[in-house]
Amino acid sequence: MAHPTGRPSPPAAAARPTSKDVARAAGVSQATVSLVLGDKWRGRVSERTAALVRDTARDLGYRPNLAARNLRLGHTRTALLVVPALTNEYFARVYTGAAALAARHGFGVVLYPSPEGIGPARDPFASARAALDGVIASSMAAEALRAIRGTDLPLVMLDSDPAGTDAAAHVNLDVADGMRQIAAHLLGLGHRRILHLASAVPSWTFDVRARALRTALTAAPGVELTTAPSALDVDSARRAAETALTAPGPRPTALVCDDDILAAGACKAARRLGLRVPGDLSVTGFDDLALATALEPELTTVRLPAEQIGEQGMSALLAVLDGRRPAPGDLPVELVARGSTAPPPAT
Known part of the structure; x- marks a missing residue:
């Protein structure tokens, strides 16, 4: 025609x-x-x-026709993953794990940053409750998410306080055991004067690390543990480490850092002060980011299964949406010993 x-x-x-x-x-x-x-x-x-x-x-x-089916069922098959930052490799890996599992179940995952993880986080949608089936939050404060989820959407918290009552499920890493592994490693090498370069960000996960490290080290005889707080960036860590390493009294022989970024700053401080890593000063990190093997010497750190916690978080949300109980238990972490740690220098 x-x-x-x-x-x-x-x-x-x-x-x-x-x-x-x-x-x-x-x-x-x-x-x-x-x-x-x-x-x-x-x-x-x-x-x-x-x-x-x-x-x-x-x-x-x-x-x-997913749009028609979802409209009929009242579901969008979309989850929101809220993280403190998009620039941190760890959170990118959490997203990768969550999105891979979600795709196998016909779900999509929207990634949304809420800096510092301390609310209130702004709603990224005109009405989140109309656009989402649930929220997953990694290393966030639950109260920061109220503007996004209200009281209706199920919330799964990753790396957060399991005593919180506002979440439908928690998926955590055994970060306390990670610090215990670091403490055992340094004590085994003979270190007794240890500095904890601690994150200044108020967070459950960093509080757990600090308590576990102090408990493990102070149980050993003759250990001196000091703490220096730092913002989570290389330059702040360098300044904090320089100040702590030049303070009056015997210098620490090992620095335990709350993450690999802080450890990178500590290594810069050591170089500026003319100290050899690990000959004069051992340095440890936490996370096992790509940065850990870019440093020279390569960094002793704790490897976190970031992709796996993303998968477990998505699995927990799917279970909640399906009326099932999510699988319990913390995910294990692993110490990776590399060249940045050695026995302390002879006195």
């Missing part, structure tokens, strides 16, 4: 296959197709039939 302008009409697009087409081709009911493609077939449809429906849908090129 001619186009009204006189030009030939474009060829008609091929009709998009529907669930009814899949049902007819597979020889099953539309209800069966809905169960299988909605991943709710177990216990209701046989493995053989489920495989047949999936293969038929793939062969026909069937794609579900």
